[in-house]
Amino acid sequence: MIRLVLRHRVLLAGSFCCGLVSVVLVVAGPLLLGRATDLVVAGDLDELAPALGVTLAVYVVSGACWAAQGRLTTRLVQRTAFTLRADIEAKLARLPLSYVEGRGRGELLSRATGDVEAITLALQQSVSQVINSTLIVVGTLAMMVRISPPLALVAVITVPVSAAITTAAGRRARPFFDRQGQAMGELTAQVEEAYTGHDLVRQFGRGPESSAAFRELNQALFEAGSRAQFVSGLIQPALAFVANLGYVVVAVFGGLQVASGTLSIGAVQAFVQYARSFAGPLSNIAGLSALVQAGIASAGRVSELLAAEEEPPEPARGTGDAPRGHVVFHRVGFRYADDAPLLENVSLEVAPGQTAAIVGPTGAGKTTLVSLLMRFHEVSEGRITVDGVDLAEVPRAELRANIGMVLQDTWLFGGTVEANIAYGAPHASREQVERAARLACVERSLDTVVDEEGGVLSAGERQLIAIARAFVADPAILVLDEATSSLDTRTEALVLRAMRQLRRGRTCFVIAHRLSTIRDADLTIVMEAGRIVEQRPRGPLPGDRRPPATLRDET
Structure with a gap:
């Protein structure tokens, strides 16, 4: 999937730049709000209005960059899907007849349509999310270290725990997503055969058997999809629990530092916002686990098709003469x-x-x-x-x-x-x-x-x-x-x-x-x-x- 996206480096670079500007401004927002809070506490209301104006401008520009990134990301993903479909069509034209004969038409159609759609959906939801989340995590971590290294260390402890949970759940869910893709291909092939041979099914009274075969494949798809979604669905609640636990610890230690005079109220307010921003991207990425896992499974099926052995290479030029037919x-x-x-x-x-x-x-x-x-x-x-x-x-x-x-x-x-x-x-x-x-x-x-x-x-x-x-x-x-x-x-x-x-x-x-x-x-x-x-x-x-x-x- 990464190789597919890297084919369109210009769009990817544009999306990254817009995301970078947006994230830098978003990361600067809590610091500006913290400064405004300190102005209120100090009673310096004359500088409050300009500070709030700068903060508002920062968020407006950040929103505009975010919208531009969304536009570029959509174009990037759709162009990637367009290229992938073209690659599949060209590949089918180069495959030997034995490959096509050895597989059901529904199976090939599933790879060329359903699997490509799953990849497109996964990329659409994950590309900008991964870019922004990575930038936000790096930016907020830098700001947290700038405000208070000890509190930043407390916040960072949750990262390996979250990574371990995501990795374990993803590894467990992957076989179910692979099975889901396979079951979808088998179901598509069965429906295509039943539709094409509808008259024959009716003629020989095989409707109940055809329906039974459909129910069996549908049940297999249901079970694989349910297990895949259930396992991947556990990731976000678990990460939310870890993030909230870290948030409580940060709030407690931050309150103690305010009481001891080490930090100002505005600094702790900014740090708490950064802590939320730091945990949010991890939770958002975890929430995409089901889509990403389904996209990876589909990408594997499409990659298998694109890597299939092709017809032997052809000569560079033909005879150019009209054959006599000997x-x-x-x-x-x-x-x-x-x-x-x-x-x-x-x-x-x-x-x-x-x-x-x-x-x-x-x-x-x-x-x-x-x-x-x-x-x-x-x-x-x-x-x-x-x-x-x-x-x-x-x-x-x-x-x-x-x-x-x-x-x-x-x-x-x-x-x-x-x-x-x-x-x-x-x-x-x-x-x-x-x-x-x-x-x-x-x-x-x-x-x-x-x-x-x-x-x-x-x-x-x-x-x-x-x-x-x-x-x-x-x-x-x-x-x-x-x-x-x-x-x-x-x-x-x-x-x-x-x-x-x-x-x-x-x-x-x-x-x-x-x-x-x-x-x-x-x-x-x-x-x-x-x-x-x-x-x-x-x-x-x-x-x-x-x-x-x-x-x-x-x-």
Whole structure:
């Protein structure tokens, strides 16, 4: 958290300077009031009015500096939160897909939103408080020593006691705040899943079980939060007791020194005010313990995210040439864990403009194969080349800009149908988007507004929009992963005709279970258990005795 704040040193320095001026004036206030009291006791009323005027001016200027410090501190904290959110967004873009796949979306959302908000709140409440409290403690201690070193020693004795109480309570509360942050992430993930799969929960009558899971996580959050707040809440009353005890001792010894003539009444009055000011910041900081501990726990979770291992570094420059689409897998192996190989010794070659159909049972590694081509994952063994260039030597952005991908599970962004189709080509004209929509048989108006889950659109309509998105991107290499699985037979036939136009002159990888989708493929690759067991050039498929179907036949 300190490193985050130090990124904005100018704002921090301005806040510190305003706080310093304000504290110096505040510390001078009791001394001026003590002098005014001595004037009253001495009966010198002629100098009383100027003394009170100076005191009033001191407090007015101090208040103005305090307000300026508050403004600078707010800007400092909000700028820090802005930078932190930007860092998280940039980090998520650099994380490998395996990191995102291994965690719930709610967990990541909790870190990017709830934890950042907890850090912001802790900084907002603590930055100016820590600066001012530190300055006040130093300033009041200097003034107390100036007035009476013995009384100052009595007041200072309470500091180590207060520090010991704060440290012990903070150490005990920290695990509860860590657990609170973890429970909040788990609860957010559960709510996000239940909301996203609301229809499925209703369909299978799993509402009671979903509610029970929510209550269990909510109870865990309640218990962790209650314990954390209770333990941290003990700090302020304990410090208040220690401070009041010290205040009583100072008052007694101060009264004895007045009686002995060692100190004046005004000096003791000023010292008592300084003693209060000395203990107040410690109590205020202790009162922020819950916020600070929660912020530290959240900062730990965010730091863990920011320190996660990123994708391997990219080359400084790419080839700069438009790929022809000559794809070769050279004895490629891939595994998520060392003891669980997923792909082994995969070798294949697809010439420019060819369509390669990848078939095989579920779990054979078909989608993983094309994921490696997209560099969503890095190969564990071997290498993949495009036009003779190792993919590891090509920047991911350049590679993916030349590859279009249509998945079985489509995802739409909040906005219009037109914006979703043009997502892969932001500068596409309206005419280009309309042509892509027409080729993909998208019948919805381009101005129809949809949400992340598709809203009013059926699964088939969402998939048609995803296909149109690939059309308008005009990639050199096309990957179709069960792209027509949600379409009816007639629409599939129309889309296949359009896709044949799209595939013309492009290298295409098609993952499908329907023979109609892959009947005209140039190469059929059969996978089983992470291996290629057969590669069949263009010709009749096993069990398929009919000639290739025309659009009329398909319809």
